[in-house]
Amino acid sequence: MKKLKSVIASLLICSLLISGAGLIWASSNGGNELTLAMEFTIQHEPKPVSH
């Protein structure tokens, strides 16, 4: 089975190609970290789950 990380990477690349926006490879940290453009809204959503 394909690893989830590679699934995420390919989905991100696809959506980047389609939308052409939203995703910025941060140059300040050598491009290692993925920084995502944000806008200001408040979300009232479930918290992460763990056990």
Add this chain to the structure above:
Amino acid sequence: MELLSPGEKIKKLRMELGLKQEDITNETVSKSLISMIEKNKRGLTWNTATIIAQSLNRYYRTMGKMITPEFLMETEEDRVNREVKEEIEYLQTLIESGHINTKLIYMTFDKILKLVEQWDMKQELIELRYLKGRFYYKSYLYNKALEECSNVLEYYIEVRDYSEVARTYNFMGACYYMQMMMDQALNYYSKAYDTAIEHSTANKARIKVEAVFNIIICYRKIHRYDMALQFINMFKEIEWDNPLYEYYNNQTIILEANTYRDLRNYERSEKLYEKLMQKHKVLDKDILFLLYDNYTIFYMEQGKIQKALNYVDKAIKILKGVRPDYIPWIYITKARCLVLAGRYDEALNTLNEGLVLAEDFTENEMIIDFHFTLSQVYIKLNDFNNALMHLKDGEKIIIDNNIKLKRNDLYSFYIEVYIGLGESSKSIEYASKIRKDYLALKNTQER
């Protein structure tokens, strides 16, 4: 915790009632045998333990107490194991219940840790460290939780217990999420999922459900709605025959409805909210609260203020018994409704009330949200000094915790407030922080 050998235990039980050795003998168990057992010179067999237990029970039964042969035969090691296990279970219930008595928990941790170290119980020591991580997490001390987790992770990788490796990865992801470090959170959730699949762990289904659910929340948080929808579909395909699945599934319906709402597909969003509303009588209270809160936002965004206020009131009506860390949110939602209705003073009162509650939780994001919302209301009222005060409070939390996600919001608010205060040079300073310095003027000036 007193540790006694079987012989010492028999002696103690006998002496407690003031009995002599001959009082607990019979034709097969002589006084000299009992004496030798009590001095640890002879081992205790099952038969002898049964006879001694029966003899002791002749007296203990009248006190409403029963001595079992298992209890008498338990070795020191067995007993330590049992008691440590019981204490760990007790701690776990205490921590997960959410009603945390910090002093009691620290005392219990210290007590078990001493015993576990004394008896060199490695597995239990790790379980205890994980539990301490959970305790820190519930106390909003995420860095400390991560510190415990990294030790736990190292151990489980070494002994190749991949169920626990996956569980720890998922938990670490949650710690990063709560610190608003989304890149790391996504990374750890993926590791949890991949570990569970690769090693086909016993907890595979649960890890898959939890990791995918957490990934959805992450993508929602960073506004990657396309990715959130992909993972919502992935969640629906997971099979897990456990009552918890329904609980997570209902929350996923809220996340899906919210995603369509944020994409302005109100028709699809409403259908999903209604799907949950139909079972409002059996829904978990926290989920119902989230549903009302988000339904309010749904109506607000379409300018249907009266309907929004109806739902905010419904949420407020069921506050009792809702997770305490969810409660401050409804104050922000209500304040937004009131601002839309032009009732600014009521909005400010509501927000200040909510801020007091939020500060009890030291949950950074929530406190920042309150300061920013308050700031925005003051900007609307042209009260730039009060707006500035709340920005400074928000900034302190952002800097202390290195919260990148909220930095641009902060700078953009500063620009607006300093323009309002007529300090254009400061506005320009913050504007330049948001973008790159294309002419590299800063470097040139420094030289």
